[in-house]
Amino acid sequence: MRLARWEDGPDIGEGFVVGGRAVPFPDNLTVAKVLAQGLKRARGLFGQVKDDAGRPLDAVRLLAPLVPASIRDFVAFEEHVEGVSASVDGKSEVVPEWYQAPTFYFTNPHTVLGPDEAVAPPVTERLDFELEVAAVLGGPGGSNLDAADAGAAIFGYTIMNDWSARDIQSREMKVRLGPAKGKDFGTSLGPWIVTADELEPFLDADGFLAVRAEVHVNGERVGEDLVSNMGWPFPELVAYASRNSKVVAGDVFGSGTVGNGGCLGELWGRSGELNPPxxxxxxxVRMVVEGIGELAGTVGPAVVPPALPRARSRSRERSRAAV
Incomplete structure (x- = not known):
C-alpha cells in the first residue's frame, strides 16, 4: 500500500495511491489518523478501494505524504561520516563514540517540502542534498521499546532529502551544537509512504533494509548505495529514540545520508575540493529508492533574512549598577 497527500485545486486529498490514481480514504480520514490506527486498519480501508475510484495522479499535485509529529535524523552510515567530517569539521574521522549508539538530531517539521517542490535556501556557498530513507511510525508508539516492538511499530517508509548549507553547518557546529540553521530551512519527503510489509522482501538475514538508493543532479548520477550499509537497522533506530523518551504515530526517523556519494559534502571531503560543485x-536533485519510488526537488532563490548583530562584549558584573 502507498499512502499519500495531494492538492486538487483548492482541496487537499489524503488516501491511497493505487496504480496511477489518487484515491481518498473513506469517512474523510487523514494520513495522520490512519497512521495512529496502524497497519491492520489501513489494510481494512484498502479493501474498500474500487478500481475506478479517485483521480488520475497527473491531475493532482502530490504533497509531502504526512505532516510529521517530529523528525529525528540519524547518522547511521559509517562511510558518510568518514567523508563528510572532512568537509564540515576539517578532519576525516569516525569518532569511537559513533559506534556506541545511533546518534540523531531533531530537525524542523514545519519546513517539510513535497515532491517537485523548490527549496528556499539561506545565503550559502555550499548548498548540498542528503539522500536518505525514512521510517514512519504508526500507533500507538511508546517508551523504552525493544527492537522487536519498535520494528512492529514502523508503519512504512518514504524518501527523505535533508537539504544542507554546509558552510553554515560547519560554523555553528564549532560551538558544539547543531546542526541548526544549516539544515533548518527544508526537508523533502515523498513521494508517498510505502507500508512496511511491501518492503519485507528486501530485508536481509540480519534485518537490514537492502534497497538500492541513487541520487541524480541535473540528470547525472552522483551517488548510489545499499541502505543495508547502515550501522543499525531501522527498528534499532526507533528503539534508541524511545529510550527514556516517547515516540508516537507520525514520527519520522531519517536513516542519515547513505555512503558513496549520498551527498556532495562526502565527495568534497574525500577529494579536498568542491567537485562536483x-x-x-x-x-x-532526483532521488530514486528501490521499492519506494522517486523524489525530486529543485533549488529556488536564496532568501536573505533581516540582519542580526554579533554578540556584544559584556562586563560579567554580578550586580546591577546603582541607579
Missing part, C-alpha cells in the same frame, strides 16, 4: 539556483 555546490548546488545552485535551478538545479534539480
Amino acid at each position: 555546490p548546488l545552485q539556483e535551478g538545479d534539480e
Whole structure:
C-alpha cells in the first residue's frame, strides 16, 4: 500500500495511491489518523478501494505524504561520516563514540517540502542534498521499546532529502551544537509512504533494509548505495529514540545520508575540493529508492533574512549598577 497527500485545486486529498490514481480514504480520514490506527486498519480501508475510484495522479499535485509529529535524523552510515567530517569539521574521522549508539538530531517539521517542490535556501556557498530513507511510525508508539516492538511499530517508509548549507553547518557546529540553521530551512519527503510489509522482501538475514538508493543532479548520477550499509537497522533506530523518551504515530526517523556519494559534502571531503560543485539556483536533485519510488526537488532563490548583530562584549558584573 502507498499512502499519500495531494492538492486538487483548492482541496487537499489524503488516501491511497493505487496504480496511477489518487484515491481518498473513506469517512474523510487523514494520513495522520490512519497512521495512529496502524497497519491492520489501513489494510481494512484498502479493501474498500474500487478500481475506478479517485483521480488520475497527473491531475493532482502530490504533497509531502504526512505532516510529521517530529523528525529525528540519524547518522547511521559509517562511510558518510568518514567523508563528510572532512568537509564540515576539517578532519576525516569516525569518532569511537559513533559506534556506541545511533546518534540523531531533531530537525524542523514545519519546513517539510513535497515532491517537485523548490527549496528556499539561506545565503550559502555550499548548498548540498542528503539522500536518505525514512521510517514512519504508526500507533500507538511508546517508551523504552525493544527492537522487536519498535520494528512492529514502523508503519512504512518514504524518501527523505535533508537539504544542507554546509558552510553554515560547519560554523555553528564549532560551538558544539547543531546542526541548526544549516539544515533548518527544508526537508523533502515523498513521494508517498510505502507500508512496511511491501518492503519485507528486501530485508536481509540480519534485518537490514537492502534497497538500492541513487541520487541524480541535473540528470547525472552522483551517488548510489545499499541502505543495508547502515550501522543499525531501522527498528534499532526507533528503539534508541524511545529510550527514556516517547515516540508516537507520525514520527519520522531519517536513516542519515547513505555512503558513496549520498551527498556532495562526502565527495568534497574525500577529494579536498568542491567537485562536483555546490548546488545552485535551478538545479534539480532526483532521488530514486528501490521499492519506494522517486523524489525530486529543485533549488529556488536564496532568501536573505533581516540582519542580526554579533554578540556584544559584556562586563560579567554580578550586580546591577546603582541607579
